[in-house]
Amino acid sequence: MCVLPAAAHADLALEGDVAYEAYRDALVDAGLLVPMGVQGLYGRGEIFERVVNGFDAYATRTAQPLDYEVLRFPPLFARTHYEKIDHIRNFPDLLGSVHSFTGKDREHLAMLGKFEKGEDWSRDLARTDVMLTPAICYPLYPTAKGMLPAGGRGVDLLGYAFRHEPSDDPARMQLFRQREFVRLGSPAEALDHRDRWLDRGEEMFAAVGLEVERVVASDPFFGRGGKVMKASQQEQALKYELTIPICSREKPTAIASSNYHLDHFGSVFDIRTADGAVAHSACIGFGLERIALALFRTHGFDIGAWPAKVRDVLALQ
Amino acid sequence: MCVLPAAAHADLALEGDVAYEAYRDALVDAGLLVPMGVQGLYGRGEIFERVVNGFDAYATRTAQPLDYEVLRFPPLFARTHYEKIDHIRNFPDLLGSVHSFTGKDREHLAMLGKFEKGEDWSRDLARTDVMLTPAICYPLYPTAKGMLPAGGRGVDLLGYAFRHEPSDDPARMQLFRQREFVRLGSPAEALDHRDRWLDRGEEMFAAVGLEVERVVASDPFFGRGGKVMKASQQEQALKYELTIPICSREKPTAIASSNYHLDHFGSVFDIRTADGAVAHSACIGFGLERIALALFRTHGFDIGAWPAKVRDVLALQ
Numbered sequence: 001m002c003v004l005p006a007a008a009h010a011d012l013a014l015e016g017d018v019a020y021e022a023y024r025d026a027l028v029d030a031g032l033l034v035p036m037g038v039q040g041l042y043g044r045g046e047i048f049e050r051v052v053n054g055f056d057a058y059a060t061r062t063a064q065p066l067d068y069e070v071l072r073f074p075p076l077f078a079r080t081h082y083e084k085i086d087h088i089r090n091f092p093d094l095l096g097s098v099h100s101f102t103g104k105d106r107e108h109l110a111m112l113g114k115f116e117k118g119e120d121w122s123r124d125l126a127r128t129d130v131m132l133t134p135a136i137c138y139p140l141y142p143t144a145k146g147m148l149p150a151g152g153r154g155v156d157l158l159g160y161a162f163r164h165e166p167s168d169d170p171a172r173m174q175l176f177r178q179r180e181f182v183r184l185g186s187p188a189e190a191l192d193h194r195d196r197w198l199d200r201g202e203e204m205f206a207a208v209g210l211e212v213e214r215v216v217a218s219d220p221f222f223g224r225g226g227k228v229m230k231a232s233q234q235e236q237a238l239k240y241e242l243t244i245p246i247c248s249r250e251k252p253t254a255i256a257s258s259n260y261h262l263d264h265f266g267s268v269f270d271i272r273t274a275d276g277a278v279a280h281s282a283c284i285g286f287g288l289e290r291i292a293l294a295l296f297r298t299h300g301f302d303i304g305a306w307p308a309k310v311r312d313v314l315a316l317q
Numbered sequence: 318m319c320v321l322p323a324a325a326h327a328d329l330a331l332e333g334d335v336a337y338e339a340y341r342d343a344l345v346d347a348g349l350l351v352p353m354g355v356q357g358l359y360g361r362g363e364i365f366e367r368v369v370n371g372f373d374a375y376a377t378r379t380a381q382p383l384d385y386e387v388l389r390f391p392p393l394f395a396r397t398h399y400e401k402i403d404h405i406r407n408f409p410d411l412l413g414s415v416h417s418f419t420g421k422d423r424e425h426l427a428m429l430g431k432f433e434k435g436e437d438w439s440r441d442l443a444r445t446d447v448m449l450t451p452a453i454c455y456p457l458y459p460t461a462k463g464m465l466p467a468g469g470r471g472v473d474l475l476g477y478a479f480r481h482e483p484s485d486d487p488a489r490m491q492l493f494r495q496r497e498f499v500r501l502g503s504p505a506e507a508l509d510h511r512d513r514w515l516d517r518g519e520e521m522f523a524a525v526g527l528e529v530e531r532v533v534a535s536d537p538f539f540g541r542g543g544k545v546m547k548a549s550q551q552e553q554a555l556k557y558e559l560t561i562p563i564c565s566r567e568k569p570t571a572i573a574s575s576n577y578h579l580d581h582f583g584s585v586f587d588i589r590t591a592d593g594a595v596a597h598s599a600c601i602g603f604g605l606e607r608i609a610l611a612l613f614r615t616h617g618f619d620i621g622a623w624p625a626k627v628r629d630v631l632a633l634q
Contacts, residue, residue, distance in 0.1 A: 078355045
């Protein structure tokens with residue numbers, strides 16, 4: 001059942017909103033997550049972080065033979081780049097636009113007047129040059145403009161992604177970390193990257209006791225037109241997810257996903273292969289908070305009692 | 318001079334904007350920072366991250382005997398908490414308010430119409446429940462409401478902070494990481510925390526070859542009224558910085574700072590000591606990107622050529 005820490009590894013007996021709330025409350029009671037007064041926003045306790053860092057280090061070891069270039073982007077990127085990637089058309093409800101105050105003393109007094117009366121002072125702010133990052137590989141593509149080396153580029157990323165989707169489901173956070181591996185190159189190189197990493201991901205999850213299912217998936221495209229986009233994405237099998245039940249058997253959670261972007265980013269940001277063709281790209285993203293939640297769900301809240309093999313892989317000794 | 322990587326450890330010969338631009342360009346040429354198309358926003362290269370992580374691990378070892386509680390907050394916090402801390406009065410020009418789209422298909426079409434005409438589509442967004450975090454200890458205080466244990470609480474934090482201050486100075490990033498240690502307790506406990514950590518900070522920097530100066534400092538309060546606030550803060554000696562020249566001898570950069578908040582957060586968020594008094598608080602923050610920049614400035618861009626003792630402390634073997 002989802003309710004008690006001691007039974008966190010037992011069968012999933014609840015479904016729906018009560019299941020989300022029960023598991024969230026249990027995580028909070030155990031000090032793994034700290035509520036921050038907003039749905040989907042949490043501080044992370046020490047044990048939660050040790051599990052996240054343990055899996056992250058495991059991904060580093062797995063990727064080491066592939067000799068990727070390491071880059072780390074902060075959780076904001078340029079508005080001008082945001083405006084090129086179609087996110088405003090496809091996922092406007094999930095975006096995060098950063099606004100600040102750009103006036104002088106007089107405008108400041110006017111804004112404070114609204115603030116003190118409990119009115120919406122945010123209308124006095126102006127857009128800045130930055131947006132929150134919806135996926136941690138987005139900031140990479142604009143920096144990759146130009147010609148790739150022969151064989152393309154493999155890049156290792158880690159960072160926070162933002163999605164404006166307040167929820168009681170502890171696995172649906174507004175800010176969460178992704179560990180990503182990206183391949184820029186020919187269509188064959190991109191597809192090979194996706195397929196090999198789906199296999200590797202399954203093996204990695206098996207090594208920590210998580211039985212995942214590989215499914216063709218689609219992104220949550222917005223509005224009436226979104227249905228057509230979803231169907232098209234699924235028909236082309238561009239996105240795969242590795243899923244596992246966390247709070248719900250009926251709606252298992254994706255803990256990793258791999259997307260083949262075709263030449264979308266290559267054509268938007270003018271990235272070319274060594275032979276001059278528009279580059280294709282693919283990425284695999286590991287959702288570190290979701291993986292930690294799946295581990296706590298599967299093995300219980302007491303990491304000292306996890307199977308020795310799992311503790312060994314995650315360096316939780 | 319600031320211009321060439323090979324001479325990055327030599328005397329600072331340039332001053333002003335050219336010095337900032339020259340050092341930034343040298344960092345970019347060396348692959349340490351990756352421009353993201355916005356002033357003060359950078360990807361971090363592998364070597365830069367190794368230095369950041371090396372100093373962060375050194376701080377962990379230094380703090381270990383103090384047995385702090387470890388918490389990690391993501392770079393956003395609740396708007397309702399933001400509205401209680403006076404930041405909107407004192408630093409409105411630095412704030413980051415997160416806005417998103419909350420309409421349906423019809424409003425979406427209207428916003429896309431503006432977007433396609435190159436108009437300001439951001440006016441069609443609404444404020445969300447979250448703000449970017451201006452300092453990584455701010456999210457802690459609202460979660461600390463209630464009575465502290467005897468002896469107070471010591472908390473270990475690490476995270477991204479946002480300040481809207483676009484700049485060519487590579488040490489003035491819009492998003493940067495702070496490693497912080499916070500003490501909540503009596504006035505004496507808070508002051509003791511600040512003073513001991515300033516000593517520890519000086520010793521830590523000496524161990525990695527950074528000669529810092531301890532100075533009484535003030536925060537960049539906004540507007541005409543800000544001058545009074547600055548003078549008052551300096552007169553009470555509430556804030557100290559450890560500074561070192563990075564791009565400028567005339568304007569050395571703070572790479573760590575320690576603030577005594579008096580009972581500000583205790584009274585705003587109703588935090589009480591074990592004997593029922595309003596809690597005082599103090600923090601020390603290490604600016605991880607600035608520390609890395611000071612290290613590259615002092616020892617050069619080739620970490621293999623850094624003094625053996627420094628490489629040892631930072632585990633750069």
